Amino acid sequence: MDGSPTPGGQTVSAIGEFGLIREVTAGRAQPSTTLLGPGDDAAVVAAPDGRVVVTTDTLVQGVHFRLDWSSPGNVGRKAVAVNLADICAMGAVATSVVVGLACPPETPLSVVTELFDGIAAEAERARVGVVGGDMVSGKEIVISITALGDLGGRPPVTRSGARPGDVLALCGRLGWAAAGLAVLGRGFRSPVGVVNAQRYPEPPYAAGPQAAIAGATSMIDVSDGLLADLGHLARASGVGFDVRTELLTVAPKLVDVGTALGADPLHWVLTGGEDHALAATFPSTVDLPQGWTRIGATLMPESGVTVDGAPYERETGWEHWR
Amino acid sequence: MDGSPTPGGQTVSAIGEFGLIREVTAGRAQPSTTLLGPGDDAAVVAAPDGRVVVTTDTLVQGVHFRLDWSSPGNVGRKAVAVNLADICAMGAVATSVVVGLACPPETPLSVVTELFDGIAAEAERARVGVVGGDMVSGKEIVISITALGDLGGRPPVTRSGARPGDVLALCGRLGWAAAGLAVLGRGFRSPVGVVNAQRYPEPPYAAGPQAAIAGATSMIDVSDGLLADLGHLARASGVGFDVRTELLTVAPKLVDVGTALGADPLHWVLTGGEDHALAATFPSTVDLPQGWTRIGATLMPESGVTVDGAPYERETGWEHWR
Missing domain, CATH: 3.30.1330.10 (PurM-like, N-terminal domain)
Known part of the structure; x- marks a missing residue:
């Protein structure tokens, strides 16, 4: 076809x-x-x-x-x-x-x-x-x-409201579409879970309004890759972020695919686009809504976007015509 | 360029x-x-x-x-x-x-x-x-x-509200973009009036809400050509239309271009698209808003769309992939 x-x-x-x-x-x-x-x-x-x-x-x-x-x-x-x-x-x-x-x-x-x-x-x-x-x-x-x-009467949750001290949280999966792309690019058609994730995302639609109701201070959907999109949030809000890898989910399926292809599944999670998970910041006093998990911290702007406290050295996102 | x-x-x-x-x-x-x-x-x-x-x-x-x-x-x-x-x-x-x-x-x-x-x-x-x-x-x-x-509190003016007996009216110009296309297609770049009309339309934006306030029963913008778009109105409303050519404006400029190219300017007015004039129907009791002129009558559906009481025999509009 x-x-x-x-x-x-x-x-x-x-x-x-x-x-x-x-x-x-x-x-x-x-x-x-x-x-x-x-x-x-x-x-x-x-x-x-x-x-x-x-x-x-x-x-x-x-x-x-x-x-x-x-x-x-x-x-x-x-x-x-x-x-x-x-x-x-x-x-x-x-x-x-x-x-x-x-x-x-x-x-x-x-x-x-x-x-x-x-x-x-x-x-x-x-x-x-x-x-x-x-x-x-x-x-x-x-x-x-x-x-x-x-908006149901609520203010829009923009990219610019994150404040140092906010909790950085995620809802939805990351790295699946990137793993699917790697599989398809090598001529395979399975495992179907990651391949289908590349074919179409399943964003957690309800989680956006839920985050807004809970008091999210900023939010973005992860289309270009987690680190790239956190970069957008960081610039718009004038903050930095540190992502803690021990708080990220690297699904066993991604580990399997990474092993089979000789690729690092954590790199897919940190930089893979097209899964359209939601990343948001919440005041530290807020109980995260169901489905959201903490993945890091909001810092002062001079920190930039770091992974476990250090800059991430590999390519972090997609840009058209580049 | x-x-x-x-x-x-x-x-x-x-x-x-x-x-x-x-x-x-x-x-x-x-x-x-x-x-x-x-x-x-x-x-x-x-x-x-x-x-x-x-x-x-x-x-x-x-x-x-x-x-x-x-x-x-x-x-x-x-x-x-x-x-x-x-x-x-x-x-x-x-x-x-x-x-x-x-x-x-x-x-x-x-x-x-x-x-x-x-x-x-x-x-x-x-x-x-x-x-x-x-x-x-x-x-x-x-x-x-x-x-x-x-909509400013008004009901939308759809394609389906025309009733037999309504006045058929127009606001904006017709045939200019078609004349411009004919000029450009023959390798000329003037007269600039018709050529610019082909390059971009100047729809009468304010006339739409004005027609709605005046009580227009149906309305469409003329993108495919007057007769083609009246066909859309006629089908949606279950009516027929008769366009009276003596009520249409054929601008001297279009007559000039028609003469120069050996083309019929009235055909451009009746069938030329891309000028984005507005065509609308009004109850016969309504005073037409400023800028609107009567161009014909709304009839029973079996009449179809006619010109001076007779079917129009030439090609009437544009359809993609055809």
């Missing part, structure tokens, strides 16, 4: 833009926050808080996903999940997404319908409406999703 | 993703609706109505724009304008946009900065915040913009 035409299979050019829109929107349920769904110039979504949280992420074939590694359904799930993770990292509850899709005319219809099945599945899992979109022709598959969310 | 590297010019790969983000966000003002702007996992935008209007449009190089015909700044303006037109076609006031951009590593930095200058200029013209975005690598330039808007 590489997005090339299948003999006898229908392509998007055969069905056309409007046929394709009908194909991917028919029969989809909407949550109660969707006041006016797809089919008009724009959609209308409930924003009971009187403010709306908005974020956008674009996924490009060959850069963010490969259709020989992931099914179109996996890619659809991933495209939604990476956006919803950003919404919940503000402490908000996601309400809706819109989907911009560019794809070549020879794209098999099944690729697009399965992509939207994945989008719908992940949206449903998070009780989020797929409320609109745009489908256009292009040389490669580019999926651009924008997600909206509601 | 075709997006290829200029000798000695800096490229996006040289400055990197984070440098590029700094480059295009630095020093941009935000309207009061932007409660939290770019730089965090997500932005926060005022939604005083308690509902938010959302729409998305994706523009692809070579499909929606050509950098040998339009400057990057024009493309940025166009990418924003086509989205804001959808927001105002719901009767809403646009508040913000987010921008997803994919581009090749060898894209000159100036192309991206000028693109964002255009985005910012059009947003400022409409008092809309550019509140966030995502920049990634891809094989071609793809700009995916999502716009948000506020």
Whole structure:
């Protein structure tokens, strides 16, 4: 499944833009926050808080996903999940997404319908409406999703509120997608646990609002890698962080994969992106919400981001065009 | 200016993703609706109505724009304008946009900065915040913009509310972008009025909320061509329309260009897309708001969409992959 035409299979050019829109929107349920769904110039979504949280992420074939590694359904799930993770990292509850899709005319219809099945599945899992979109022709598959969310009356939890003395905590898993990438890159398709983690993340959506309610002072979703994203938090807040490796979970599965591939699983945990765990800081007086665990401490800015008190010497994150 | 590297010019790969983000966000003002702007996992935008209007449009190089015909700044303006037109076609006031951009590593930095200058200029013209975005690598330039808007307590004006007997009315110009496309396609660069109309539309943003306040029963922005978009209104509302050509404005400039190129300017007015005028229906008892003019009548569905009482025999609109 590489997005090339299948003999006898229908392509998007055969069905056309409007046929394709009908194909991917028919029969989809909407949550109660969707006041006016797809089919008009724009959609209308409930924003009971009187403010709306908005974020956008674009996924490009060959850069963010490969259709020989992931099914179109996996890619659809991933495209939604990476956006919803950003919404919940503000402490908000996601309400809706819109989907911009560019794809070549020879794209098999099944690729697009399965992509939207994945989008719908992940949206449903998070009780989020797929409320609109745009489908256009292009040389490669580019999926651009924008997600909206509601703050429920709370202030947004930004990257800039961490204070020295705060507890550094994590919810969700790290290193799995990186381990999956290493496996896939060597031509393997198993173990399925890490491979699936690379295909699509499973961010802990509810943990964002829970952290906000508990009093989190700053929060970010780990998309570029723990140390890279803590660097973003550190710069925005004007603090430093020390991550304690004895507080990190290195799952036995990652140890197995690391042993098999001759790789260091702790490096995946510290630097692997795309798992979309949440990292947050809490005042030291707070009881961490369920699912959150302490992984280190918030320090003065001059400390930088350290691991067990020392700088981390290896490559720490991903940057486009670099 | 075709997006290829200029000798000695800096490229996006040289400055990197984070440098590029700094480059295009630095020093941009935000309207009061932007409660939290770019730089965090997500932005926060005022939604005083308690509902938010959302729409998305994706523009692809070579499909929606050509950098040998339009400057990057024009493309940025166009990418924003086509989205804001959808927001105002719901009767809403646009508040913000987010921008997803994919581009090749060898894209000159100036192309991206000028693109964002255009985005910012059009947003400022409409008092809309550019509140966030995502920049990634891809094989071609793809700009995916999502716009948000506020209904100010009014019901959205959908495509489905037209009733037989309603007045069919228009605000904004038609045929200009099509005339510009014909000029550019023949290798000319003037007259500049029609050429610029092809480069970026100037939708009448305020006319959408004004129509809603006046009691418009249905509304759409003319992106695919008047007859094609009236077809969308007709199907959604279960009505027919008759457009009266004696009520349409065929600007002297379009007549001139038509004469020069041996083309029918009325065809451009009836079928040319990309001008993003607004078409709406009003109860016959309503005084049309300023800037709106009657162009025809709303009929029973079996009439279809006709011109001076007869079916229009030529090609009426654009569809992707067709």
